[in-house]
Amino acid sequence: MKRLILISLLLTGCATSVPVRMSFPQAPESLTKPAEELQALDPNKKKLSDLLENANTNYGEYHKLKQQNDAWIEWYNTQRKIFEDVK
């Protein structure tokens, strides 16, 4: 046991301490939500208004995703700038 403690203490002499560590930045919660599936049109709904309603819903999903995508680009650029300023 004494030998083990002694060896452990001696080996710490070879250890390199890495005291400086930067944690990976967390992405905002609003960006980590998965994309919704696009809604298919019910074959029984044969009116143009049904199609428009469906297209409206799906376009809305696209616009939400576009906002998320733009935000991801902005997040990456901002975080990269912050990271590079540390050097």
Next chain:
Amino acid sequence: MFLLSFIPDAWITLAVHIIFGLGIIGIIVGTVLNHIPFVNSYGKIIRAVSIALFVSGLYFEGGIGVETEWRAKVAELEAKIKVAETQSKEANTKLHTKVVEKIKLVQVNVANNKQTINTNKQVIDAECNLNPKAIEVYNNAIKSGAK
């Protein structure tokens, strides 16, 4: 060296100065004692030990400069990282607020369009009925094709 990182800078500096100072004092005392009869044999021993202390003290004096410099660099980098982490969190909060607001606007727009469609349903549906083939093509376009 790893264990040294737990000892405060001031303590290490003080210990090195003491070793170096003892070495110089010991060499002087040893040299003086060398010239005094009866005690000159002690003088040689004191001098030999003091030379060893002086040499190691000198070595550590050099080493401590490098160690202090590294510690200053580490402290500087740690301070920068702390600032960066704060900036990162602030940027995330701003971005989150911005995205949530924009998505709300999108939802409002979708709701307004839905309202318009419902209001004008009769006019819209008056002249057009969808062929089942059109619905099939439309639904195929919705599928991404990727698996």
